[in-house]
Amino acid sequence: MSVGSILILPGDGIGPEVMAEVRRIIDWYADKRDLSFDVSEDLVGGAAYDKHGVPLADETMAKAQEVDAVLLGAVGGPKYDDLDFSVKPERGLLRLRKEMDLFSNLRPAQCFDALAHFSSLKEEVIAGLDIMIVRELTSGVYFGEPRGIFEEGNERVGINTQRYTESEIDRVARSAFELAMKRDKRLCSMEKANVMESGILWREIVTEVARDYPEVELSHMYADAGAMQLTRWPKQFDVIVTDNLFGDILSDVAAMLTGSLGMLPSASLGAPMENGRPKALYEPVHGSAPDIAGQGKANPIACITSFAMALRYSFDLGEEADRLEAAVETVLADGKRTADLLGDEGVTPVSTSDMGDAILAAL
Amino acid sequence: MSVGSILILPGDGIGPEVMAEVRRIIDWYADKRDLSFDVSEDLVGGAAYDKHGVPLADETMAKAQEVDAVLLGAVGGPKYDDLDFSVKPERGLLRLRKEMDLFSNLRPAQCFDALAHFSSLKEEVIAGLDIMIVRELTSGVYFGEPRGIFEEGNERVGINTQRYTESEIDRVARSAFELAMKRDKRLCSMEKANVMESGILWREIVTEVARDYPEVELSHMYADAGAMQLTRWPKQFDVIVTDNLFGDILSDVAAMLTGSLGMLPSASLGAPMENGRPKALYEPVHGSAPDIAGQGKANPIACITSFAMALRYSFDLGEEADRLEAAVETVLADGKRTADLLGDEGVTPVSTSDMGDAILAAL
Ligand SMILES: CC(C)[C@H](C(=O)O)[C@@H](O)C(=O)O
Numbered sequence: 144m145s146v147g148s149i150l151i152l153p154g155d156g157i158g159p160e161v162m163a164e165v166r167r168i169i170d171w172y173a174d175k176r177d178l179s180f181d182v183s184e185d186l187v188g189g190a191a192y193d194k195h196g197v198p199l200a201d202e203t204m205a206k207a208q209e210v211d212a213v214l215l216g217a218v219g220g221p222k223y224d225d226l227d228f229s230v231k232p233e234r235g236l237l238r239l240r241k242e243m244d245l246f247s248n249l250r251p252a253q254c255f256d257a258l259a260h261f262s263s264l265k266e267e268v269i270a271g272l273d274i275m276i277v278r279e280l281t282s283g284v285y286f287g288e289p290r291g292i293f294e295e296g297n298e299r300v301g302i303n304t305q306r307y308t309e310s311e312i313d314r315v316a317r318s319a320f321e322l323a324m325k326r327d328k329r330l331c332s333m334e335k336a337n338v339m340e341s342g343i344l345w346r347e348i349v350t351e352v353a354r355d356y357p358e359v360e361l362s363h364m365y366a367d368a369g370a371m372q373l374t375r376w377p378k379q380f381d382v383i384v385t386d387n388l389f390g391d392i393l394s395d396v397a398a399m400l401t402g403s404l405g406m407l408p409s410a411s412l413g414a415p416m417e418n419g420r421p422k423a424l425y426e427p428v429h430g431s432a433p434d435i436a437g438q439g440k441a442n443p444i445a446c447i448t449s450f451a452m453a454l455r456y457s458f459d460l461g462e463e464a465d466r467l468e469a470a471v472e473t474v475l476a477d478g479k480r481t482a483d484l485l486g487d488e489g490v491t492p493v494s495t496s497d498m499g500d501a502i503l504a505a506l
Numbered sequence: 507m508s509v510g511s512i513l514i515l516p517g518d519g520i521g522p523e524v525m526a527e528v529r530r531i532i533d534w535y536a537d538k539r540d541l542s543f544d545v546s547e548d549l550v551g552g553a554a555y556d557k558h559g560v561p562l563a564d565e566t567m568a569k570a571q572e573v574d575a576v577l578l579g580a581v582g583g584p585k586y587d588d589l590d591f592s593v594k595p596e597r598g599l600l601r602l603r604k605e606m607d608l609f610s611n612l613r614p615a616q617c618f619d620a621l622a623h624f625s626s627l628k629e630e631v632i633a634g635l636d637i638m639i640v641r642e643l644t645s646g647v648y649f650g651e652p653r654g655i656f657e658e659g660n661e662r663v664g665i666n667t668q669r670y671t672e673s674e675i676d677r678v679a680r681s682a683f684e685l686a687m688k689r690d691k692r693l694c695s696m697e698k699a700n701v702m703e704s705g706i707l708w709r710e711i712v713t714e715v716a717r718d719y720p721e722v723e724l725s726h727m728y729a730d731a732g733a734m735q736l737t738r739w740p741k742q743f744d745v746i747v748t749d750n751l752f753g754d755i756l757s758d759v760a761a762m763l764t765g766s767l768g769m770l771p772s773a774s775l776g777a778p779m780e781n782g783r784p785k786a787l788y789e790p791v792h793g794s795a796p797d798i799a800g801q802g803k804a805n806p807i808a809c810i811t812s813f814a815m816a817l818r819y820s821f822d823l824g825e826e827a828d829r830l831e832a833a834v835e836t837v838l839a840d841g842k843r844t845a846d847l848l849g850d851e852g853v854t855p856v857s858t859s860d861m862g863d864a865i866l867a868a869l
């Protein structure tokens with residue numbers, strides 16, 4: 144019996160090779176644990192542009208709306224740098240986020256003990272780090288109108304609009320409080336309420352939602368101060384909730400703190416579908432890394448742990464997710480390392496597919 | 507003979523006590539080096555609100571327009587947290603920036619050898635760091651219209667507008683290229699041209715301005731990637747130019763990397779006045795630190811080195827600025843430390859005014 148449906152969108156650069164390892168893991172679940180998924184595959188980003196002239200075809204969009212989970216590799220590359228804004232690879236990803244209404248983007252920043260020394264931060268600052276950034280993903284300056292480049296007098300002006308409605312803030316805040324309830328019950332909300340009215344509304348609504356979660360300790364920080372505190376002592380945080388643009392930057396800072404970008408997954412969740420499962424897209428935090436694509440150097444772990452997040456959030460298979468994550472930890476403890484994590488004595492360099500083999504063996 | 511005019515705005519929290527040390531240094535220049543400044547003092551921020559009901563009185567604004575340099579301490583504090591947005595302490599500072607048209611905000615992030623270990627980053631990552639962030643300061647989402655909280659259907663929506671004209675980008679880019687020419691001739695421009703049209707225009711104009719500076723090596727990064735790279739290996743940068751909001755966050759990250767916020771100055775420069783000097787405001791990067799205000803714990807160095815920047819950029823006294831900065835380094839090398847920088851063996855804890863004494867003695 145099928146556990147559910149998955150649409151795989153490998154995308155560009157290292158996307159296809161890291162996704163190939165995920166496919167093998169999906170096959171393993173069907174073979175060994177009788178958990179089979181209905182898998183289809185399609186194009187996104189530059190790969191879609193090459194075939195269809197757009198970074199996401201309408202049929203692909205329609206499929207994404209129907210499945211239980213979308214797994215995405217990565218989009219973009221220098222080949223597409225000069226494309227018009229409207230058909231850049233990123234627009235495919237942004238269309239998925241917007242049309243699937245994936246408002247809550249979960250970006251864990253976790254530091255793996257075996258890799259703590261890869262961080263540019265001191266080991267005591269980073270060891271044991273485990274924070275979760277909840278980034279609003281369907282609104283704000285990414286999608287607000289008016290936007291564009293306009294003539295004004297005798298020059299041009301570039302305009303984007305930051306917009307948040309009460310209900311947009313409310314729903315992402317709730318998802319962050321829910322997560323905090325399952326974790327250490329501390330939530331820090333970040334905006335620039337000292338400079339932006341949209342930040343004032345953000346702070347007000349988050350404070351209102353907090354009444355429904357009396358057990359969660361809520362704090363507020365200006366985003367600039369938040370960025371500083373993340374850099375100074377990240378372990379002070381449990382869950383952070385912030386808007387689309389601040390979340391883009393803050394979650395990248397948090398990810399980089401851990402020193403091992405190639406390890407970090409993400410989940411983007413929307414409202415429940417008819418079957419009760421949330422609309423969902425899972426993708427590694429790293430990009431398409433065109434410079435190493437096709438060489439067997441890419442680290443497939445972030446993509447694999449993104450699939451673990453799918454097991455947890457889309458398919459209610461939390462224990463399987465734990466097991467898959469534990470298999471990854473075992474392999475790391477064994478000293479197996481892809482090219483991004485070499486340099487230590489006594490480690491075994493492995494290729495992308497060797498890493499997949501090792502994780503399958505550990506499972 | 508007077509070298510020029512200075513308006514001192516100590517502001518709130520620790521502002522007055524760190525500024526008191528700057529005044530003593532200004533007096534020293536008049537006494538010992540025959541460089542006397544025409545100094546006046548006034549209120550800004552919460553202090554101005556307490557007296558006038560606004561965070562910057564019109565007469566103060568008018569004075570600021572007339573002097574050669576404004577020195578500002580810090581604004582804000584919990585006492586003013588519940589004030590209406592329009593009269594918050596920050597609005598006083600923002601009004602100065604906007605009405606003086608201080609479009610180019612220079613934020614050096616330098617790591618002092620004696621203090622490198624205060625950083626949360628590894629010593630080899632941070633030692634010798636010397637980068638300059640040029641932040642656009644009079645436009646973007648800080649000032650764009652429309653802005654506010656509006657009714658829409660049956661809910662409210664918070665709106666802010668990111669706006670950049672070609673000429674706004676051109677002038678701040680030029681100031682960054684000029685700085686790069688005096689430094690290592692490398693400039694990195696940061697925006698989100700993959701998501702925001704205002705970022706596309708930004709990139710285009712910066713690229714155009716580059717033609718006038720063929721010796722400067724220009725690169726571009728998306729702001730999220732830039733934040734990552736700052737965290738990973740900040741020494742890869744020389745000068746960074748970015749917009750108001752990204753600059754707010756990125757310069758704070760850069761400042762925190764050094765581990766000693768209490769050491770970092772800033773200069774905000776506008777167009778040349780009739781006497782050829784630029785409109786200018788100087789302020790430490792740190793905030794008003796209300797928790798330690800009035801206790802003699804504050805570190806006056808950032809405020810003092812902000813005055814050194816005034817000597818350099820407003821009064822063409824670059825050598826005096828170098829001498830003042832060297833005096834600060836001497837005092838640090840001697841082991842004198844304010845409360846923010848204690849913890850090492852063999853250092854001498856000093857108060858705010860002791861630190862002022864020591865710097866005067868070193869001069
Ligand atoms: C690729 C880009 C459009 C995207 C974003 O800005 O959201 C990326 O940086 C991310 O964080 O997922």
Ligand SMILES: CC(C)[C@H](C(=O)O)[C@@H](O)C(=O)O
Nearest residue numbers: 337338367596597599600754
């Ligand atoms: C106090 C505040 C308005 C200000 C800003 O956001 O610009 C501050 O954070 C800064 O960076 O100078």
